[in-house]
Amino acid sequence: MKPVQHSFGRLLAGAVLLLATACSSSGSVHHRISSQLDLGVDAARRGYWQEALLRFENANAIDPHNPHVLNNLAVAYEAVGRYDTARATYEAGLAVAPGDRNLTRNYARFKDFAASNLKKAKPKDDAGTAKEGAGDAKKNS
Numbered sequence: 354m355k356p357v358q359h360s361f362g363r364l365l366a367g368a369v370l371l372l373a374t375a376c377s378s379s380g381s382v383h384h385r386i387s388s389q390l391d392l393g394v395d396a397a398r399r400g401y402w403q404e405a406l407l408r409f410e411n412a413n414a415i416d417p418h419n420p421h422v423l424n425n426l427a428v429a430y431e432a433v434g435r436y437d438t439a440r441a442t443y444e445a446g447l448a449v450a451p452g453d454r455n456l457t458r459n460y461a462r463f464k465d466f467a468a469s470n471l472k473k474a475k476p477k478d479d480a481g482t483a484k485e486g487a488g489d490a491k492k493n494s
Contacts (some may be wrong), residue, residue: 386416389408389412389415390422390425393405393408393409393429397429406430406433409425409429410426412425420449423445424453424455424456424459427442427456427463431463436471443456444460
């Protein structure tokens with residue numbers, strides 16, 4: 354029969370190994386996120402927004418609650434014209450980190466842009482003129 358201390362030693366060694374693996378795994382996760390963000394930012398600076406979006410989506414798949422990732426992802430969605438997804442991503446980021454300055458600033462800019470540029474066009478009649486009252490939804494507040 355094995356001594357109790359020997360079993361305890363094995364248990365302790367296993368726990369240390371598990372902890373070391375978790376720490377290195379955590380570092381690896383951080384490195385993978387950082388790598389994807391760096392590649393995405395580089396692509397965005399060069400105007401390759403589809404590539405940037407892919408990289409930011411990869412980073413988001415690794416850590417979907419990272420406000421820095423969500424901010425970059427929202428900006429990329431905005432840049433490729435996926436405005437509804439951009440809005441939802443900004444809101445998700447702000448739910449995770451309500452005080453994040455970059456998210457707050459970029460979302461405010463997005464809302465200003467959306468308010469002035471993404472209005473629904475009024476339907477036109479057969480003569481090509483806008484129908485009176487069409488598209489003028491009333492907002493109850």
